[in-house]
Amino acid sequence: MTEGLDTGALARWIDAEQPGVLDTSGPLTATLITGGKSNLTYRVSDGAREIIARRPPLGHVLATAHDMSREYRVMSALADTSVPVPATYGLCQDDSVIGAPFYLMESVAGTPFQRAEQLEKLGEERTRAISERLVDTLAALHEVDYTAVGLEEFGRPDGYLERQVRRWKKQLDASRSREIDGIDELYARLERSIPQSGDGTIVHGDYRLDNALVDDADQITAVLDWEMSTLGDPLTDVALVVAYQNLALHDSGDSPASVTDAPKAPGYLSVDAVIDRYATTSGRDLGELGFHLGLAYFKLAVILEGIYYRYIHGQTLGEGFDHIGDSIFPLVQHGLDATA
Incomplete structure (x- = not known):
């Protein structure tokens, strides 16, 4: 299990709530893209297709600073505007699934130029x-x-x-x-x-x-x-x-x-x-x-x-x-x- 993201639990949630987003007939793999300076971002794959999962940091989290529903809601609302955002696939606010709220979104091609x-x-x-x-x-x-x-x-x-x-x-x-x-x-x-x-x-x-x-x-x-x-x-x-x-x-x-x-x-x-x-x-x-x-x-x-x-x-x-x-x-x- 990748720390912070139980892929087995995630697969079960996808089956129940968002079937078809990934093929869950086999194991899912997850790779941490960004760590604890912000929300944790994972690339999740079924071997053929990739999506992105986001969850709050581990441990001490400031109130309202890592609200999954806020990110999910604004990107969903902007989908048909001139502002480019990833497609959103599902939001889970039940902490019991992976230990924290999370959402799934499209993996978009492009480079985040930092340097x-x-x-x-x-x-x-x-x-x-x-x-x-x-x-x-x-x-x-x-x-x-x-x-x-x-x-x-x-x-x-x-x-x-x-x-x-x-x-x-x-x-x-x-x-x-x-x-x-x-x-x-x-x-x-x-x-x-x-x-x-x-x-x-x-x-x-x-x-x-x-x-x-x-x-x-x-x-x-x-x-x-x-x-x-x-x-x-x-x-x-x-x-x-x-x-x-x-x-x-x-x-x-x-x-x-x-x-x-x-x-x-x-x-x-x-x-x-x-x-x-x-x-x-x-x-x-x-x-x-x-x-x-x-x-x-x-x-x-x-x-x-x-x-x-x-x-x-x-x-x-x-x-x-x-x-x-x-x-x-x-x-x-x-x-x-x-x-x-």
């Missing part, structure tokens, strides 16, 4: 086109009429920013195991400077290039990792894109906070070009991103602190956690700088 060296092989022109399409796809997501696709109850746009500040403070408190210089000051600055929320849209919550798949024609074939999606202020997505890009360009590449250095690749849109392209495509005013950037860095710091908590309690799968604890400090400083 600049991957893009460098494509050349500057193709890299620029990919980064442009990443921005355009985000703008397309924010243009989706969430009521028309059945997501009117997916979140509450009014008061979204206030709730985000409170939520991430609550998540921080749930993962506290040490003192972190400056993080409470960053929270205090955010709390006292919350702007009026913008128009409500579907928000991805963790949008970046390696959370998308790109095919050989440089088209985005799927946007993945919707675990933090909701209805809210679209500028939070834009700020997170900028925060990830700033981390890639200015922080050490071996820091766990720098989850991707793809923006370093020659041809990749600059931060200013990303902001300008989104503003032009969406028609939104991005003149004041300071609060949103501060919130983005606070959110990333809290997420990594949650991962650090699981790591020190032996509740992570995979590698790459050795320096996770140190990576929170520069994030806090970036947040303080953005809100100064």
Whole structure:
């Protein structure tokens, strides 16, 4: 049995709930694709066909941070829009099947470009086109009429920013195991400077290039990792894109906070070009991103602190956690700088 996914139990569930998704007459095999920094992702095969299974991390899981039904619901709703998402095959919220909720989805062809060296092989022109399409796809997501696709109850746009500040403070408190210089000051600055929320849209919550798949024609074939999606202020997505890009360009590449250095690749849109392209495509005013950037860095710091908590309690799968604890400090400083 692959740790975290009982393939025998999964096969029985498929037989009962989603017959035909895979051939369960023989044993299924499962390979872990991504480990405990996010929801666990497995490639499941019957020997002829592959699908993807997603479940929460093992052990300490922050409330609402790994909601399987949320990912499943938003991807199902976006199936007939211009936003590329995998087809969904089934959701199980019964913990007794494999020990946690899970869902099944299509295995989509494409590459999640995470490293600049991957893009460098494509050349500057193709890299620029990919980064442009990443921005355009985000703008397309924010243009989706969430009521028309059945997501009117997916979140509450009014008061979204206030709730985000409170939520991430609550998540921080749930993962506290040490003192972190400056993080409470960053929270205090955010709390006292919350702007009026913008128009409500579907928000991805963790949008970046390696959370998308790109095919050989440089088209985005799927946007993945919707675990933090909701209805809210679209500028939070834009700020997170900028925060990830700033981390890639200015922080050490071996820091766990720098989850991707793809923006370093020659041809990749600059931060200013990303902001300008989104503003032009969406028609939104991005003149004041300071609060949103501060919130983005606070959110990333809290997420990594949650991962650090699981790591020190032996509740992570995979590698790459050795320096996770140190990576929170520069994030806090970036947040303080953005809100100064």
